[in-house]
Amino acid sequence: xxxxxxxxxxxxxxxxxxxxxxSMMLAQALWFIPTRKLLRDIVRQLYVVGVxxxxxxxxxxxxxxxxxxxxxxxxxxxxxxxxxxxxxxxLSLLRELGPVVTALLFAGRAGSALTAEIGxxxxxxxxxxxxxxxxxxxxRVIAPRxxxxxxxxxxxxxxxxxxxxxxxxxxxxxxxxxDDGSFWSIMGASIEFGQDIGNxxxxxxxxxxxxxxxxxxxxxxxxxxxxxxxQATTRSVVYASLLVLGxxxxxxxxxxxx
Amino acid sequence: xxxxxxxxxxxxxVLLGLAALLVLSLKIADSQFSGxxxxxxxxxxxxxxxxxxPRSPVKVxxxxxxxxxxxxxxxxxxAPVVTLKMxxxxxxxxxxxxxxxxxxxxxxxxxxxxxxxxxxxxxxxxEAGATIEDTKxxxxxxELIGKVLFSLTEK
Numbered sequence: 001x002x003x004x005x006x007x008x009x010x011x012x013x014x015x016x017x018x019x020x021x022x023s024m025m026l027a028q029a030l031w032f033i034p035t036r037k038l039l040r041d042i043v044r045q046l047y048v049v050g051v052x053x054x055x056x057x058x059x060x061x062x063x064x065x066x067x068x069x070x071x072x073x074x075x076x077x078x079x080x081x082x083x084x085x086x087x088x089x090x091l092s093l094l095r096e097l098g099p100v101v102t103a104l105l106f107a108g109r110a111g112s113a114l115t116a117e118i119g120x121x122x123x124x125x126x127x128x129x130x131x132x133x134x135x136x137x138x139x140r141v142i143a144p145r146x147x148x149x150x151x152x153x154x155x156x157x158x159x160x161x162x163x164x165x166x167x168x169x170x171x172x173x174x175x176x177x178x179d180d181g182s183f184w185s186i187m188g189a190s191i192e193f194g195q196d197i198g199n200x201x202x203x204x205x206x207x208x209x210x211x212x213x214x215x216x217x218x219x220x221x222x223x224x225x226x227x228x229x230x231q232a233t234t235r236s237v238v239y240a241s242l243l244v245l246g247x248x249x250x251x252x253x254x255x256x257x258x
Numbered sequence: 259x260x261x262x263x264x265x266x267x268x269x270x271x272v273l274l275g276l277a278a279l280l281v282l283s284l285k286i287a288d289s290q291f292s293g294x295x296x297x298x299x300x301x302x303x304x305x306x307x308x309x310x311x312p313r314s315p316v317k318v319x320x321x322x323x324x325x326x327x328x329x330x331x332x333x334x335x336x337a338p339v340v341t342l343k344m345x346x347x348x349x350x351x352x353x354x355x356x357x358x359x360x361x362x363x364x365x366x367x368x369x370x371x372x373x374x375x376x377x378x379x380x381x382x383x384x385e386a387g388a389t390i391e392d393t394k395x396x397x398x399x400x401e402l403i404g405k406v407l408f409s410l411t412e413k
Contacts, residue, residue, distance in 0.1 A: 046268045054271065090286060155275025162278040165286060187286060197283050 022217040029142035029216075041144030042151070049110040049145070050152035054159070056109055057102060061160035064101060065167030068092055072168075073176050085178050086187030089168030094191065094200045095256070098161040100248050103207035106153055107240035111215035114145055115236035118219030119229040127220075142216050149212030150205065157204035199255045206251060207244050214240040296346040297324070298386035302357045302370070307338045308396025309368045310359055316342055316370045323348045326370065342370070350383035352376065358394035368396060 072088045118141065121127050127137040165187075172178040191197070215236045222232035307329060316324035324344035332339050344351075354375025361368050372390075375381065384390065 043265055043268050046271065047264050051267050051271045094282070151272075155272060155278070158275055158278040158282060162282055162286075165282075191286060193283050197279075201279075 029138040045148035061163035062167040065164030066171045069168035069171035083182040085172045086183040087190040093164045099203035102157040103244040114215040115219035119222035123224040150208045153208030154204045211240045300342040302390040306395040356392035359396035
């Protein structure tokens with residue numbers, strides 16, 4: 001009994017210590033004046049985390065938009081309100097699904113890769129050898145990946161939204177026969193720039209910070225072994241996904257609550 | 259000059275993302291960055307505003323000519339006072355105009371329908387800050403049913 005309690009306390013303390021290490025890692029990685037070299041590294045990482053994530057983001061955006069249009073139509077048609085399909089698709093994408101699904105996919109597609117890459121760098125002692133050559137691995141390895149993630153995610157989420165709305169248009173208008181004009185005009189009338197698009201962007205920036213941070217820290221903090229890397233990768237995806245969903249609830253309550 | 263293929267792809271990616279954002283905000287949200295242009299304020303007193311909300315449209319013959327800015331209750335006679343933001347580009351309406359609260363469709367959102375009065379020499383127009391005198395309240399379904407039931411039992 002007493003042992004169980006002390007174990008609980010120990011794991012609590014370990015988690016708090018990990019949070020401290022993660023904050024210190026981020027602070028050290030970002031607290032310096034940006035150089036040209038950093039910019040070049042960011043561009044290279046943007047290719048890895050951004051451009052290579054494009055296919056999965058675009059395809060899932062299209063399908064999610066199409067599914068919402070289907071489901072929405074079958075509900076709205078009962079009330080004779082199928083012309084409201086446009087705002088329904090657009091609002092659910094812009095406010096919720098765009099940022100959240102992009103972040104979840106990003107955690108699975110790019111976050112896991114970041115964790116594995118950095119974990120392997122640590123295991124093969126590349127990070128230590130960088131330190132021996134007086135190169136700060138936090139600045140050369142962590143910082144560009146972090147910024148690349150933060151820049152890439154809002155852009156990916158915007159493309160996801162646009163493709164999703166197009167998918168909703170395809171199913172709703174082209175297939176199910178909702179009126180073309182009212183689909184777009186009611187959508188345009190019911191969406192506000194600040195409330196819907198702005199808040200969606202804020203969400204995706206927050207999610208980007210969370211997902212990239214979790215992924216980088218788990219790689220940096222991985223135990224240097226094959227097992228350690230696999231555990232770190234799993235943990236990175238699980239924690240990042242849970243964090244995104246939890247943060248989404250808090251942000252939604254703050255933005256749309258009152 | 260040699261163009262780095264990687265940089266080109268990343269640049270294209272960033273441009274594509276920004277373009278998506280621009281299309282979302284301009285085309286989908288239908289927002290004009292200039293807003294609705296200059297506007298002036300009118301007031302209207304109703305007996306019952308039903309489900310009217312701030313940002314509900316004010317329409318003349320179906321054309322949106324303004325929006326509801328805020329809804330308050332006059333503390334003297336407990337009548338709702340609606341503040342309207344009218345777009346200046348449609349000009350000013352004659353004093354004899356009437357406002358009624360209408361519903362779009364059977365269950366749709368409520369809006370203010372403005373009926374412009376005749377424009378004649380001796381009739382002034384509704385300047386900024388004026389109050390629309392002739393108003394018709396929203397139809398409340400329960401009251402309507404009550405009236406029907408009352409008239410049925412009368413017979």
